[in-house]
Each structure stands twice: as structure tokens, then as C-alpha cells.
Amino acid sequence: MPALSELEDAFLKAKKDREFQKELSYLQRTYIGRPTPLYFAKRFTEYLGGAKIYLKREDLAHTGAHKINNALGQALLAKKMGKRRLIAETGAGQHGVATATGAALVGLECEIYMGTEDIKRQALNVFRIRLLGAKVTEVPIGSRTLKDAINEALRDWTTNVRTTHYVLGTVFGPHPFPFMVREFQSIIGKETVRQIIEAEGRLPDYLIACVGGGSNALGLFYAFLNLNKSRLPYQVRMIGVEAGGEGIESGRHASRFAGGSIGVFQGCKSYLLQDIDGNVLGTHSVAAGLDYASIGPEHPYLREKDVIQYTYATDEEALSAFELLSKTEGIIPALESAHALAEVMKLAPKLSKEKIIIVNLSGRGDKDVQQVARIKGIEL
Numbered sequence: 001m002p003a004l005s006e007l008e009d010a011f012l013k014a015k016k017d018r019e020f021q022k023e024l025s026y027l028q029r030t031y032i033g034r035p036t037p038l039y040f041a042k043r044f045t046e047y048l049g050g051a052k053i054y055l056k057r058e059d060l061a062h063t064g065a066h067k068i069n070n071a072l073g074q075a076l077l078a079k080k081m082g083k084r085r086l087i088a089e090t091g092a093g094q095h096g097v098a099t100a101t102g103a104a105l106v107g108l109e110c111e112i113y114m115g116t117e118d119i120k121r122q123a124l125n126v127f128r129i130r131l132l133g134a135k136v137t138e139v140p141i142g143s144r145t146l147k148d149a150i151n152e153a154l155r156d157w158t159t160n161v162r163t164t165h166y167v168l169g170t171v172f173g174p175h176p177f178p179f180m181v182r183e184f185q186s187i188i189g190k191e192t193v194r195q196i197i198e199a200e201g202r203l204p205d206y207l208i209a210c211v212g213g214g215s216n217a218l219g220l221f222y223a224f225l226n227l228n229k230s231r232l233p234y235q236v237r238m239i240g241v242e243a244g245g246e247g248i249e250s251g252r253h254a255s256r257f258a259g260g261s262i263g264v265f266q267g268c269k270s271y272l273l274q275d276i277d278g279n280v281l282g283t284h285s286v287a288a289g290l291d292y293a294s295i296g297p298e299h300p301y302l303r304e305k306d307v308i309q310y311t312y313a314t315d316e317e318a319l320s321a322f323e324l325l326s327k328t329e330g331i332i333p334a335l336e337s338a339h340a341l342a343e344v345m346k347l348a349p350k351l352s353k354e355k356i357i358i359v360n361l362s363g364r365g366d367k368d369v370q371q372v373a374r375i376k377g378i379e380l
Helices: 002-016 018-032 042-048 067-081 094-106 116-121 123-131 146-159 177-185 187-200 215-229 298-304 315-329 335-350 366-375
Strands: 038-040 052-057 085-090 109-115 135-139 164-166 206-210 237-245 261-265 268-272 309-314 356-361
Touching (some): 002 018, 002 067, 002 177, 018 067, 042 052, 042 315, 042 335, 052 187, 067 094, 067 164, 067 177, 067 215, 085 094, 085 146, 094 123, 109 116, 109 146, 116 123, 116 135, 123 135, 123 366, 135 146, 146 164, 177 187, 177 215, 187 356, 206 215, 237 315, 237 335, 268 298, 298 309, 309 315, 309 335, 315 335, 315 366
Parallel strands (some): 052 356, 085 109, 085 164, 109 135, 206 356, 237 309
Antiparallel strands (some): 038 052, 261 268
16 A cells, blocks of 8 residues: 555656656657557448548557557656666566566666466567566466466565556556556547547547457547537447457356456456356457456446446457458557457448547557467468
8 A cells, every 4th residue: 555655646746747747748759659640441431331430540659559658657657756677467468568668768677477378379579578678477377367467466566666666557456557547548539639620620429449458448538538528519429349259158258347247356346257256257358458357447437327338349350350451451450459440340331421430449460460370270
């Protein structure tokens, strides 16, 4: 608790600190490459028929995903707090790469915890993390995925809290992490509001994003949530897409709302895949970044308020979307983002051509090409 209180105080001060915000803004522009483009996917739209589809191109941010927005912000904050070392968990590897990048930029030591299964399917990102000067520590226990990596990172932090800052990668865990990560990621939605009004003269009808822990989704949605409160002529509808894996009935999925219940896990109360005794169930997703037993606590709150709708896409649907966007737009999406695209493929054809959908393309798919090839039985 003292560490969490210290972090909350430091973050609230940094929010009001002009020099901190000036440095963060400068690096967002010149290092991350913000604002990222809002791109009209013309051929993808034409192929599906129906609504116009725009992609918020977080895949074009430095390191290839939205994760850098949060990791860089926390790295600067840790430096300001006088910490010497950063640690983080990672599933898909993108948050590990982003944290290692932030550590290299500000001159801090870095150690990344990663489950054995994720190390296997994300070998490219493991090499990138090491190339950036960080240590990768394998977590061979439990499900050997993201859940277990978070457990190990939390154990490290409680042992070394005086010198170490834990860069939690999503809107999860104990306060202030869900709040802090959402704030760092909210730049996505702020940019998107301006960009879609410039492109179309109005706000979109739908926003769609994949949901693992939920940071890229809240990053896009948050600015629009505030606009919806201001009694606009119509409401922007928002859809979060979880990992349906091999189907809910199979038990091999990571859809917390479709197959979970309320529980307490890793520092917060949220929806959780658990048995009747509260034991955490195994999860499965073709996308390592969505392969997680719980979800950020703000998502259940927004679902209960009927502000955001949640659904899921199966592995098969995500793989189809992965291929379709690649072929129609020349953009290879991350498998995580492909879950959001799978929902677009279901929704867009049902809507008129006047409707507008924005999907958060949260990351690029370079990291997933080898895995998709293996699934298809192709040797590289």
C-alpha cells in the first residue's frame, strides 16, 4: 500500500506538472510519432459493403502498438520518482518491447516477465526486448501465460519497491494503475475525435476495439464517453471484443463476460474466469495479448451502465480478419486487433453506407506471422 500511495501521489502531481507534460508531449510527437493517422479503409469497406470503416493506426506508433503510450509515460514517471529499475509483464510481447524501449530512452535497468507459452509464440518480440538491453525472465509455472507473468512481476515489485517501478501494461490491478494507464492511453481517443470531425464533419456511429486487459479499448472510447454525456444529438455506440478462442462451450477461451463471474484477482475486483471455489480457470486465445483470465475493472462498470456493449470473436474469425485486411489494404494487423476487425466484418454489411465505424488497429502483425504460418502448417 505505501508503494501504491507513493505512485498515486507522483502521478497526480505529474498530471499538473507543466515540465513533465511538456516533455511527455514532445516525446509523443517526436519519438512515438503521434498523432497516429486515422485511415479510411476504402477497399476493406468496399469488400464488406455497408458502413465506412476507418482504422485508428496505432500500429504505426513506435514499437508497433499502442503499448508505448503508457510505457513511455510510466518510464518518465519512474525516473521522476527516483527509481533505478523498471519491471513489467508481457503476453504478446508488445508491452515488454515498449517498456524496454522506455527504459532505454530514460536510462533505467529493465526486466520483463513472460510465460513460457508466450515466449514460444512471440520469439521475435523476445529477441527485440533483449536487443533493447532488457532481461527476459521466463515464467514456467501455472498456465505459463500472462496471468503468471503478472504474479511474478508483483512478487518482484513487493520485494524491490524502493528501487523498482512496476510498469503494469493495462487498465488492471490495484489503484492507481487502471486510472493511470487509461489516462496515458486516452490520447488515442482525443486524437480520433479531432480526426474524424476533420474527415467526415461529424462523429462516428460505432467504435470497436479488442479487449484483453482493456487499455486500447478505453484509450479509444474514453474521449467519446465524455462526449456522450454532453447530450449530443445521437450517441456513439461502443463495442469491446473479447477472445472467444475455440468457442465458449469448449471452455477454451478468454471471454470474461460470456463465461466469467465477479471475483477479486491481482489487486482488483472485476469479471474473472473462475470455478465455483474461486480458482482461476485456464484460458486460451490465438492472440497472446488477449489470453488472460480477468479484465480491467472499469469495463464491467461501463457494461453494467449499458454504456459499452461487449461481444467476442473466435480464433477462426480473427484469423479470417487477419488475412482479409492484409489482402484488401496491405496492412497486416496484430491478432489482437484482428478480433476487433472480425466484429467489423459482422457489423458493417448490416449498416447503410452513411454509417461510420472506427476500429482501433491496436498493433501490427509482424509478431504474429510465424505463429499464423505454423497454424496453417507452413514452414518459414
